[in-house]
Amino acid sequence: MTEEVLRVNVEELYESAAAYLDIICGLQRKGKMAARSRQLAEEIKNELFNGTQLEVLMQRFGRDEIEPEGFNFAGQRIACSSLKTVSRQHILAGYAVLLRSPMPDISQLPVSKMYLADSWETSLVDAGRDYLRPWLLERETERLGQELYISDTLAPGMAGMPSDCIRSFFGFMDGSRVGVSLTRSGMMNPVKSFVGIYLLLDRQEVIRTANCGECASQGKTCAYCKDFAQRHFGGDFEPELQRADKTLLGQWRS
Numbered sequence: 223m224t225e226e227v228l229r230v231n232v233e234e235l236y237e238s239a240a241a242y243l244d245i246i247c248g249l250q251r252k253g254k255m256a257a258r259s260r261q262l263a264e265e266i267k268n269e270l271f272n273g274t275q276l277e278v279l280m281q282r283f284g285r286d287e288i289e290p291e292g293f294n295f296a297g298q299r300i301a302c303s304s305l306k307t308v309s310r311q312h313i314l315a316g317y318a319v320l321l322r323s324p325m326p327d328i329s330q331l332p333v334s335k336m337y338l339a340d341s342w343e344t345s346l347v348d349a350g351r352d353y354l355r356p357w358l359l360e361r362e363t364e365r366l367g368q369e370l371y372i373s374d375t376l377a378p379g380m381a382g383m384p385s386d387c388i389r390s391f392f393g394f395m396d397g398s399r400v401g402v403s404l405t406r407s408g409m410m411n412p413v414k415s416f417v418g419i420y421l422l423l424d425r426q427e428v429i430r431t432a433n434c435g436e437c438a439s440q441g442k443t444c445a446y447c448k449d450f451a452q453r454h455f456g457g458d459f460e461p462e463l464q465r466a467d468k469t470l471l472g473q474w475r476s
Contacts, residue, residue: 227399228278228354232271232324235349242345247338263338270339274324276350277400281318288313293419298393302419303382308427314366316421317358318391319375322400323347325412343414351375355420362422371426377418381429391417 232239244250249260287293288310292301295318324346328339359372379385392404395417403411410417421429 225279225281225396225399228280228357230276230278230350230353232274232276232346235276235346235353236267238349238352239342239345242348243341246341246345259338262335263342266335266338267342270326270328271324271342271346274326276324276346276353277322278350278354279320279322279395279397279400279402281395283316283318285310285313285315288316293318295390295394298390300387300390300419301382301384302376304376304429308421308423308429312423312425312427314370314422314424315362316419318395318419319354319417320391320395320397320400320402321347321350321354321416322402323412323414323416325414340414343412347414347416351416351418358420359422368424371423373421373423373427373429375416375418375420376429377416380418388417 243263247259247263249256249263281295283293283295287295288305289299290310291303291305292299294300323343325343326339328336331339355372355374359370362372363370376383378388386408388410389404389408397403397410401412402415405411
């Protein structure tokens with residue numbers, strides 16, 4: 223598999239990243255405190271992230287690297303139980319990707335700014351995933367000359383892929399090309415970096431990527447669960463979550 227590097231200016235990611243930041247930090251709320259936090263977040267973005275890049279290391283692979291319940295990249299096996307729900311014949315190719323977060327030095331910042339800078343970093347990586355998915359789809363549609371579909375990211379801790387398989391990705395990807403290293407404990411440095419896999423298919427398939435059943439929050443404290451509930455069940459969602467957590471999560475998982 224041949225590696226290549228894509229570099230994306232963070233300015234292209236700001237709109238999508240801001241939406242993630244609103245959810246993480248609760249900036250969609252009304253009031254003076256939220257307004258001040260939004261202003262501070264904008265200042266931090268301009269101070270720390272303008273002019274930086276999100277770097278993406280990519281490896282394209284074919285059907286031969288796909289096994290019934292996982293992947294085999296040059297002897298590095300990565301389990302992914304969600305593959306059991308997809309007909310292998312409909313998977314044409316895929317990409318293993320490593321996104322390096324645009325990590326500034328935030329160690330000297332006051333705590334209030336450090337939190338927002340850290341949240342921007344998370345949001346920019348998520349926005350980078352959103353950017354990469356249609357970019358790959360357009361590129362491969364042109365390459366193969368047919369209508370394609372692309373999966374959500376299959377990643378450690380998601381889609382039945384073990385959280386500790388990050389080390390396996392570094393067994394066949396050269397993270398140093400984008401400045402990402404692996405610590406002794408198996409964590410990435412910069413810590414907010416991301417590894418995962420996209421699948422390209424010749425028909426649309428539903429691949430479950432969330433492991434909500436293993437989440438300790440069970441919809442009560444997770445900001446993403448609450449944002450989903452607010453958008454789909456209305457503004458007065460807290461009592462509903464308290465009365466019918468299992469019902470709401472069941473609808474999300476279905």
